[in-house]
Amino acid sequence: MERIPLGISRLDQLIGGGAPTGSVVLLAGESGAGAREFCYTSTVMNGLATTDSDLFDLHYGDLEPETTAPNAVHYVSFTDGREAIADEMSVVIDPDVVAEGLADVEFADLAREYFQLTPVPTEWYADRPADITDLETYTGDSDVFEAFGDYLTAHARKNLVVVDSITDLVASVDDAFGWQELVVSLKGLARASHQWGGVLLLLVNTDTLTPTQLGQLKEAADGTLRFGWESGGSERARTLVVEQFRSVLSRLEDENIVRFETEIHDGGFDISNVRKIR
Numbered sequence: 001m002e003r004i005p006l007g008i009s010r011l012d013q014l015i016g017g018g019a020p021t022g023s024v025v026l027l028a029g030e031s032g033a034g035a036r037e038f039c040y041t042s043t044v045m046n047g048l049a050t051t052d053s054d055l056f057d058l059h060y061g062d063l064e065p066e067t068t069a070p071n072a073v074h075y076v077s078f079t080d081g082r083e084a085i086a087d088e089m090s091v092v093i094d095p096d097v098v099a100e101g102l103a104d105v106e107f108a109d110l111a112r113e114y115f116q117l118t119p120v121p122t123e124w125y126a127d128r129p130a131d132i133t134d135l136e137t138y139t140g141d142s143d144v145f146e147a148f149g150d151y152l153t154a155h156a157r158k159n160l161v162v163v164d165s166i167t168d169l170v171a172s173v174d175d176a177f178g179w180q181e182l183v184v185s186l187k188g189l190a191r192a193s194h195q196w197g198g199v200l201l202l203l204v205n206t207d208t209l210t211p212t213q214l215g216q217l218k219e220a221a222d223g224t225l226r227f228g229w230e231s232g233g234s235e236r237a238r239t240l241v242v243e244q245f246r247s248v249l250s251r252l253e254d255e256n257i258v259r260f261e262t263e264i265h266d267g268g269f270d271i272s273n274v275r276k277i278r
Contacts, residue, residue, distance in 0.1 A: 001247055003067045004160055004199045007045030008038065009060045010271045011240075014257070015248045017064030019223070021158075022194040024186070025245070026166075026217055027203045029227030034238045034262050034269055036164075038227070039203050040089045041268030043162050044101030046073045052100045059097060059267045070160035070198060073105045076151060078114040078144060078168040082107040085164070093268045108151050113144040114168065144169070145177055145185065152189070157196040165203035166217070179213065186220035193222075222246055227262075238262045240271070 005018035006025075012018045019025055029035025048056040049069035063069065077085060085107070089098045111125040148169075152161065166186075173179050186202075193200055202221065206214055218224045223245025230237045240260040242249055252258075261273035 001066065002197075003064070004070050005046060005049075005060075005063060005067055006038075006199075006201075007042035007060070008269055008271065009045075011260070012064060012067070014255070014274075015242070015245075015251050017067030019199045019245075020247055021197045021199065023222040023246075024190045024193045024200045024202065024220075026221040026224040027201055027227070028206050028214060028218070028224055029204075030229055031205060031207050033227040033229050034240065034264065035203055035205075035225075035227040037092050037264050037269040038225070038240075039162050039164060039201060040092050041270075042160070042201060043073055043075055043105060044089060044093055044098055044268060046070055046160050047101035047103065047105045048097070051103045055097060055100055071158045072155070072160075074108060074151075074155050074159055074161045075105055076108040076110065076148065076161060076163045078110050078148075078165075078172075080164075081109045081111070092264060094266045097267070106155070108155075110144055110147050110151070113147040114172065117143075143177075144172060149185075152192070152200075156193065156198050156200065159198045160201070161198060162201045163203060165205065167203070167205045167208055170204070170208060170213075183216045183220055186217065190220060190222060218244065223248060230261075238264075 001016075002021045003016060003018040004021055005012050027035045027038055045056065045060050046069060048059065075085065086098060086102055089102070115125045155161065169182060170179075173182055189200070204217060209217070224243040226241045226243050228239050228241070230239050238261070240262050241258070242252055256277040257274055258277055259275035260271045261275070263270055263272040
């Protein structure tokens, strides 16, 4: 089965090289538990694969068999621009690595569509990076859901697309486009993604969702990576659990792996320990 690397080397090695092509992966995490850092690391490492082979080899290593780097990497944000996101990434990952990794990453800033029907003053979000205005499908009058769909249709095929974040879409549902419409749209996205043959990473903050809502989002995705906090004595540890992920979860079950302890260092998000069933 063909795969695209998630960008976290030790995790990719354990699950056969990365996510199966065509996958929609929900990155569901408590605040500060590592989901956002996972997004940043995946973006930067997959970007390095095409821009700087030496840095990629240093921070990631060799790709697993049947694993191919995406043709391109796209980062979709509903509230922040490229510069702000790059600055945040540089807090987590070595700034030189971020600069090289983002050199060819395409950023989709959908702030205008997201904020246009809100009380937020236009001058707060009106600036749009030049590389977004040339979208063939962009009309300037789309709502955020239409603009998001148009962008994915134009750019998701054979690529890695990181969406930051579905939490923003949850916050924007209203009488015209409600929660159930959002869930159905994500199910349609999963169907389309199987045809596109890329990988989509959807970030969501679980603190903003009810258990039922989280369950519906997980059902709409092909796989879920769940990020959380564990307390042991006077210390807290970030943890990662792989949930309901086709052809990935079975590999971990064969190894009796139930949970990963994680860490964040200059190379970004990483696995520090593996919990197994004893």
